[in-house]
Amino acid sequence: MRIDIFTLFPGMFAPMSESIMKRACEKGLAEINIHNIRDYAKDPHLADDILYGGGAGMVLKPEPVMNALRAQGYQKGDTVIITSPAGRPFRQEDAAALSRERRIFMIAGHYEGLDQRVAELTGAAEYSIGDYVLTGGELPAMVMTDSIVRLLDGVLGDAASLEQESFNEGLLEYPQYTRPKEYEGMSVPEVLLCGDHKVIEEWRRKESLKRTWERRPDLLAKIPLSPEDKAELKGLEAVYHDKGNFYIALVHYPVLDPKGHTIATSVTNLDIHDIARLARTYGAKGYYIIQPGEEQKELVAHLIHYWTGGHGAKMNPDRKEALDHVAVVDSLEDACRKIEEREGAKPIMVGTSAKNRAGIIGYEELSLKMERDDHSYLLVFGTGHGLTDALLDTMDYILKPIEGRGEYNHLSVRSAVSIVVDRLIRE
DSSP states (O other): OEEEEEESOGGGGGGGGSHHHHHHHHTTSOEEEEEEGGGGSSSTTOSEEEOTTOOSSEEEOHHHHHHHHHHTTOOTTSEEEEEEEEEEEOOHHHHHHHTTOSEEEEEEOBTTOBOHHHHHHHTOEEEESOSSOOSBSHHHHHHHHHHHHTTSTTTSSOHHHHHHSTTSSSSOOOOOOOSOSEETTEEOOGGGGSOOHHHHHHHHHHHHHHHHHHHOGGGGGGSOOOHHHHHHHHHHHHHHHTTOOEEEEEEOSSEEOTTSOEEOOOOOHHHHHHHHHHHHHTTOSOEEEEOOOHHHHHHHHHHHHHHHTSHHHHHOHHHHHHHTTEEEESOHHHHHHHHHHHHSSOOEEEEOOSSOOTTEEOHHHHHHHHHHOSSOEEEEEESTTOBOHHHHTTOSEEEOOOOOSSSOOOOOHHHHHHHHHHHHSOO
């Protein structure tokens, strides 16, 4: 196989002359050539230009790129790849398909990208290696080249290793261990020392399933699963989903007024009832109302007593069940102490806000943490115009704000709690 890579920065490809890529080339199994696009421009300093229509950054011009391709023997119909953040995700199946090609022309995009006419003239496939931003397409070009070349016959010494590694069956690879047997108090799993290959393979399959379920659950929908696999996954789900490891806190002080002043807000009957019912429905272990005002606390206590011990409890047992999990405390610290007494450790606090802040966490990421983590989580919501900055600064995480379709963003706290909890607590 021959791969020709076209770039503005050929010096970045020095790692391609090491390790497996080096051996593949020395064996004559692969030929990797790096070409400087500037060498094919009328002026080496004018390989890129400004965008038509305006905008920041520069775009690679079509002439030097096409000149470079043609100088290396490109003909219409040849396989051309462009690295681009706008490309489709590069997958293992793409690497496998490309490893069967005789020759590949690969263009490393840079700056704001490549003039679209190059892709249209060559019929190029555009690939991205992930949902993040890099300074250029050189690193993706190296990643894809490595992924392709290592699949060529004879490149890897152990064919069995190639067959068993991650993604070949659609699952992530199981944990690996080598000597010594004991290291810093940690031992190799005994099953790997038993000598029974069938038992070892069963353990590895289960570990692959577990690792994939924990880290890449999206892959499980794409592969055939045996009845044994499905039973194993069902067991994992039962272990994690039965933990019910979260609490809800509704803060009435300290919160903000419309002018940004710190105030205390009054409790509302709807907030008490509706959030209690939500908490019970989604399996929260408790719902704490943070209210230091004595009269306000008495009001909450009276309402709760009516529905949990008075006439309301007999009239509506379902409401009683929900309100049995409600407690009013003076401060967020008091709520954390009560949770620590119950759980044996302080909860991880997750703050919410209608405004974007630095270091926010997304719903999917936090949901996975909550499912997999042994710690309890306390979801903290603010009344009024939200939690104060001082209180938000004490949080372990700040959740991404809820965003609607327009500029209007004034949900009731009951609605916000419902949306957040529904997004986080997956079925």
